[in-house]
Structure formats: C-alpha cells, structure tokens
Amino acid sequence: METTKKTVRVAVTGPAGQIGYSLLFRIASGAMLGADQPVELRLLERAESASSARLTGTMMELEDCAFPLLHGLSAFRDPVEAFRDADYALLVGARPRAPGMERADLLEANARIFMEQGRALNASASRDVKVLVVGNPCNTNAMIAMKNAPDLAARNFSALMRLDQNRAEAQLAKKLGCRVADIERVAVWGNHSPTMAADVSFATAKGEPVAGRLEAAWLADEFEPVVAKRGGAILAARGASSAASAASAAIDHMRDWALGSGERWVTMAVPSEGEYGVPEGMVFGFPCRTENGVARPVEGLEISEALRARIERNVAELALEAEAVKAFLP
Numbered sequence: 001m002e003t004t005k006k007t008v009r010v011a012v013t014g015p016a017g018q019i020g021y022s023l024l025f026r027i028a029s030g031a032m033l034g035a036d037q038p039v040e041l042r043l044l045e046r047a048e049s050a051s052s053a054r055l056t057g058t059m060m061e062l063e064d065c066a067f068p069l070l071h072g073l074s075a076f077r078d079p080v081e082a083f084r085d086a087d088y089a090l091l092v093g094a095r096p097r098a099p100g101m102e103r104a105d106l107l108e109a110n111a112r113i114f115m116e117q118g119r120a121l122n123a124s125a126s127r128d129v130k131v132l133v134v135g136n137p138c139n140t141n142a143m144i145a146m147k148n149a150p151d152l153a154a155r156n157f158s159a160l161m162r163l164d165q166n167r168a169e170a171q172l173a174k175k176l177g178c179r180v181a182d183i184e185r186v187a188v189w190g191n192h193s194p195t196m197a198a199d200v201s202f203a204t205a206k207g208e209p210v211a212g213r214l215e216a217a218w219l220a221d222e223f224e225p226v227v228a229k230r231g232g233a234i235l236a237a238r239g240a241s242s243a244a245s246a247a248s249a250a251i252d253h254m255r256d257w258a259l260g261s262g263e264r265w266v267t268m269a270v271p272s273e274g275e276y277g278v279p280e281g282m283v284f285g286f287p288c289r290t291e292n293g294v295a296r297p298v299e300g301l302e303i304s305e306a307l308r309a310r311i312e313r314n315v316a317e318l319a320l321e322a323e324a325v326k327a328f329l330p
C-alpha cells in the first residue's frame, strides 16, 4: 500500500531471542501500527557471540521478507544509540525463567538491565516514546525503567499483561462455547505472577453478563489457576517459556495503545495514579481504555470484597518486589 505517513522508530531489545523471532516480523508487516505506517526497526542485542550470530540471521530474514513498510533496519549494542528518537520501545531482552523458577526469581538477574535502559531512554528517546516492558518480572522492571527516566512522563511506561487477558478470554470462550471475539470486559488486575487476579465480574459474551452463568467452583478451581499459572504450564510442556503468544500479546498491547481501544477494555500494567487504592507509581494491571495515545484505567467500577482482597494481595507482592530492587532506583 502507498503511504505518506512519516516513518516511526521502533526500538526492540532482545531481538535475537525467542520472542524477538516472533515479534519483529509482525511489527515490520504492519500488524502493530497499521498497514499504512512505515517503521524503522532499531535492534538492541548483547555483544555475546551466539546472540550476535542469531541476530545477523534474523536481520537477513527480515530483509528477505521485503516488507514494504520496513523503511530502516539497524543493530546496536549501546542503548542510548538504539533508543535515539525512538517513538516506541519494546523491552524484551532479559533472562527468561528456567523450569523450577518463579518470575520473581529473575528480579536480581534483570533489574540492572532495566535501570540502564531507563537511563538510556531518558537520555535519547522521543519525549512521547511509548515503552512496553516484556522482560520479567515485567511490572517491577517497568517501574525500575520509569523511575530511572525522570524526564519522561510516567504514563509513557507500561508492562505486558495482555497475555493474561488473552489467556483468560480463550478459557472463557471455550467454557461458554462462543468465540473469543464475542467476549468483552475481561480484566486481569495486579502483577504478572501467579497472584494476578483474573476477573470475569464485569465480563460479557455477546453483550450479556457471564458471571451468573459460571459455577463458583469452575472459577476458583479451574479458570483462575489456569490463567495465573499458564506461563508455568507452557514452560513445563515446551521446555522453554511462551514466546509466540507473548509476541502476539505485545503486538495487541502496542496496537491498542497507539491506535485506540474504543470502548473495549484492554488489560495493561500502567503506573497507578491511585486508582482503586493502588499506590501511586506502582505498575499494576488494570482494565484500561486508550485514546489519542494515552492509556487510562477504567474508573468507577464497583469492586466486590473478594476482588478487593485479591487486588490488595497484588499490591503487597509488588511492594515486596520494589523493596528487593531498591538498589536500582534513584
């Protein structure tokens, strides 16, 4: 398609990894920002030789796709250069967990990366950059990057919980025998960890509320644990953590942030401004709506006592994670 739109800069870290291999081709094809939006990809990878070699191969394949929208492709080792004037930054590069680990076990391994990348974004990215942190534990890593970028607005930062929403919608559609597209207003609150609160209290299928059609036992014993522990189940089955589904959710997250959600609810982990009693600055999964490039939690929802307690458990867990990474905060 002929386009007159100005090319935007999209920085992606960890492009030689598993998620990178599913993500880059979709960004370059237009799936993230639209079929009329040319993109320049700026890829930040470690110097380590296996990663460098994989990145070279991946870039060769990107060229070979001859994507009409791919107007630039370059690799960097210095985050300040990679992020220069970036309009979008997808921070994927980080260690994934191995079998037997929880995502919080990655705190120490990955915190330094997000401190350095927050500083680099602060130094060189567009002042309107939209940052999505995928690397785990993603809520706390996003908070670290945000706090290390004091000249950028907090609302430029977010973390990926769309995968949790997508998983919840898929489980619900299977249970109700309908299509995923029939389902709306599923929310996942809190931390991208087994503590997350997958919530159907506001959900509808074909416009009708679903809560009364679902047995409490199914919700408590199947739906909630399946969604919350899906990452672990995939790791056990594949021997590697989820990748294509994570990339797909990252595309969904950025597309809806950039192009607008309309009336749909989209779960994003965003810095709280005190909504629903969540402390300010905590990067927390909320049902959001996005408009003109700004994501805001849906306000004014009546929260049940049970959901309130689950939200509080997530607040407590994120406060502990923040305490553990104090050394990486300014």
Ligand SMILES: NC(=O)C1=CN([C@@H]2O[C@H](COP(=O)(O)OP(=O)(O)OC[C@H]3O[C@@H](n4cnc5c(N)ncnc54)[C@H](O)[C@@H]3O)[C@@H](O)[C@H]2O)C=CC1
Residues within 6 Å of the ligand: 013, 014, 015, 016, 017, 018, 019, 020, 044, 045, 046, 051, 092, 093, 094, 095, 096, 097, 113, 133, 134, 135, 136, 137, 138, 160, 161, 163, 164, 192, 241, 242, 243, 246
């Ligand atoms: N939030 C979410 O829903 C999900 C998050 N994840 C997380 O995403 C992260 C990446 O996962 P995979 O792609 O499977 O891992 P991977 O190990 O296959 O790839 C990671 C890549 O990042 C690179 N990297 C490491 N440190 C870097 C740095 N400082 N700068 C630039 N690149 C760097 C590595 O060299 C490697 O190429 C992990 O932390 C994983 O836990 C994975 C699935 C879902």
Ligand SMILES: O=C([O-])CC(=O)C(=O)O
Residues within 6 Å of the ligand: 096, 097, 103, 136, 163, 230, 231, 232, 234, 235, 241, 242, 246
């Ligand atoms: O579970 C993991 O380690 C990867 C991840 O975040 C997910 O699949 O949700």
